[in-house]
Amino acid sequence: MQSPDRPPVPDRPRTGRARPSGRLRFAQAWFRATVARWRSANPYAVDAALAALVLFAASLQWMFPDEGGERLTWQGWLLGAGTAVPLVWRRRAPFATACAVSVATTAQALHHAPPPDVMYGGLVVLYTTAALCAPGQRRFMLVGWLIGVAVTMRHEHGADPYEYAFQLLSVVCAYALGMLARVQRAYAAELEDRARRLERERTADTERARAQERARIARDMHDILAHAVSLMVVQAEAGPVVVRSDPARAEAAFDAIASTGRDAMTQLRRILGVLKEETGGTISPRSPRPGVAALGELVRQVAESTGLHTELRTSGASHPLPPDTEVAAYRVVQEALTNTVKHAYASSAVVELDWTEDGLTLTVTDDGRGPATGADGDGGHGLIGIRERASACGGAAEAGRGPDGGFRVVVRLPTAVERQAALG
Known part of the structure; x- marks a missing residue:
């Protein structure tokens, strides 16, 4: 407790990483749930929605014709649609889709009514090619798009230098994101395969241990029963022979049979108790297992x-x-x-x-x-x-x-x- 005349000690600033607020945690959870739903959705439905979104973005110039001074024609819109519609098949035929979108984008750039300000369809197919296609197809598409962008930009009137950098950087970034997705998917597949292998090995080890334990128990039961039954048979054969001539000896033989049977039952009960323990049962304390001292x-x-x-x-x-x-x-x-x-x-x-x-x-x-x-x-x-x-x-x-x-x-x-x- 502080004295009244001593000034209060200010709180020390807390160090370490601050915990996110409630709204931020809610936003993160919502984003993860949304991504999970998109991944689990029908891929064809997702691709159709993506194609519709790209078509909408390419049609903005017709929706707002006064915003730019470019000449608009219905042929130009058809070429713009040609850069979006093939995206519906981007996962079923990624390289063919990329070729179709590339041809449509080049034709739209040469038609110039209007020219494509942003190559939405091209960015999607570059990402898809990098993520799904073979190495030769990926390199061919990347080099082709870089050369195509550089050539078409030279024929565009009034193109500023930063537009070259923007278009070329867009191509490279879309391709890099596709490669990142490819590597991440391969890494996830490797982890799943490793987990399956470990699970199989763990199951095999468990089955091997169970088989060894069953073999050990079978050997113990064989030894116990064979030994006990052999002694009991010997005594049972000798008992009737001396039952009239030597009743005391016959009585001792029958006592030996009973004692051997009780000992065998005790040892079998101990072995069966091990089996009950393996299945989760509860048993009474057991005597120690026999050894050299016995x-x-x-x-x-x-x-x-x-x-x-x-x-x-x-x-x-x-x-x-x-x-x-x-x-x-x-x-x-x-x-x-x-x-x-x-x-x-x-x-x-x-x-x-x-x-x-x-x-x-x-x-x-x-x-x-x-x-x-x-x-x-x-x-x-x-x-x-x-x-x-x-x-x-x-x-x-x-x-x-x-x-x-x-x-x-x-x-x-x-x-x-x-x-x-x-x-x-």
Whole structure:
């Protein structure tokens, strides 16, 4: 608050660009709307209106004959009309229209009753030629009009020097405006084409990402269902055999079936929850996705559920892996053990984790009958899924007969740095 005896401090002048007034903003909006309506209107109707306007401008000398001292004839009016009427076809046949208007303008200048004070039709066709015609036609028309104006001005009586400059400058300005419109239209077309290309690329990227996600979900569902169903089938086959001789063992088999089913349902619910998230649904919190740390529990579950002697061996110092690599490692071992249970007729399997600075090497070996054609061997979906998972993480997978018989799966998964180098 200022003291009463201190003079008031004058307001500081505001700097920066002043905002337009309400009337100016209204005028700008009206002009933009008018231009937009003209551009969206029927082009033939616009050209007909333009031809009528040029004919009106050329007829002013007959409407006000006392304003000038030029001689007026009906032939002169017909020649003046010849500079306006062809403009109706200026977009359908721009070069032919330009030639017709040029001939009519030259004839009117030579007839001199009256001479054209302003070449309204000529300015329009010069603009149209520069905007729509081919390069050779544009140059021919510009040079022809410049020469024609210079020659006809020499035959005009009492022409002042400034009239030469005015007519020649009018020709050049009309041509320059047409070239500017041409460049602007080409620039707008390029922007639209670029926007369409970007939209197509964005759509292709989205579809590619969706396809990859669907493939990942399909692999997960295959691994979960194949593993769970294989364990449940083994237990269901063993249950009836011991149901009378060893009821406790039969009960344990049925408990294993129920536990495996519940675990499969939990994992399937988590995957279906991802699908619901993609469609905008709301789901309850989900448990973390399995990784390398869960391999011990997986090996133990397989051993307890199937009676297969399964062993987990680890060498080297473990270190964190990218999340999708962690999941890939778990699913690879799960699928390899599922193949052993379903097809190998093995009595034992060994899962080896070899940690190095470059990544992790997973080896699953069994003592079964080895690869069999058509039973998830060279063309099985399980091995294809293992190779795809390893490739998606920047690694590699090998599968075939083990050194001592049986079947062996070897998968190499890189660390984050090595994976980035491998992928790209």
